[in-house]
Amino acid sequence: MDQAALAHEIAGRHLDRIGGPITALREVAAEFGYIERAHMEGVADAFNLTVAEVRGIVGFYSDLNTEPRGRTHIRICQAEACQSVGARELTAAAVARFGAGLGETAADGSVSLEAVYCLGLCTSGPAATVDDRIIVRATPEALAP
Numbered sequence: 001m002d003q004a005a006l007a008h009e010i011a012g013r014h015l016d017r018i019g020g021p022i023t024a025l026r027e028v029a030a031e032f033g034y035i036e037r038a039h040m041e042g043v044a045d046a047f048n049l050t051v052a053e054v055r056g057i058v059g060f061y062s063d064l065n066t067e068p069r070g071r072t073h074i075r076i077c078q079a080e081a082c083q084s085v086g087a088r089e090l091t092a093a094a095v096a097r098f099g100a101g102l103g104e105t106a107a108d109g110s111v112s113l114e115a116v117y118c119l120g121l122c123t124s125g126p127a128a129t130v131d132d133r134i135i136v137r138a139t140p141e142a143l144a145p
Contacts, residue, residue, distance in 0.1 A: 003032075007042030021047050021057055025064055034065050062116065070105045070112035072145035074098075075129045076138070079118045082125035090126050091115075093140035111145060 001009075007028050014020035014027070021043060028039045040054040047054075058064045076082075076091050091102065094113055100106040102115040121127035124136035128143060135142045 003036060003038035004042035004045070006031075007039040008046045009042075011043045011046035015046065021049065021054065022061065025054070025057060025061075029064050034068050036066065062114075068105070068109075070100075070110050072111045073114065073129075073131055074111060074143055074145075075114045075116045075119070076102075076143075077117070077119045077121070077125060077127040078102075078115045079122070081118075081122035082127055085125045087126040090128070090138055090140060090143075094143055097140060097143070 007024075010027050010031065011020070011024035014024040017023055024043050024046070025035060025039075028043065029035050032039065035058055037051070040051050040058065043049070044051045044054045058066060074094060076087060076094060078087055078091070091113075095101055098106050098111040098113060100111060100113050102113050105112040119127040119129065119134070121134070121136055126138045128135045128138040130143060130145060
């Protein structure tokens with residue numbers, strides 16, 4: 001079965017849900033690690049949307065990506081509140097440690113770093129996530145995969 005057909009099959013499980021396209025896209029991303037054009041075509045077909053509409057959804061939600069991420073995905077808040085308590089230094093340490101800049105994946109595929117602009121933890125910054133684990137008052141050591 002090709003990628004579009006697999007995505008169409010996944011999307012078919014969400015046709016009766018409010019927000020079905022985003023739920024389907026999140027499931028596609030969980031299954032394949034990212035969302036490629038063929039996946040968008042399958043979801044678009046299932047929901048009777050254009051590929052452009054599906055691409056708009058993918059572009060809007062930061063947890064959906066169109067390229068493979070590293071085995072560990074680290075997001076570091078870059079908002080002003082976190083910057084005021086060390087986010088820039090935390091980011092520099094992460095870039096040096098993992099060998100990838102923000103928006104990049106390490107050459108060995110182990111880690112991806114991403115800038116985010118508010119995790120909603122402003123009173124406990126700098127804030128970060130390692131995969132789905134939330135880290136407050138983050139230190140370079142706490143970012144270990």
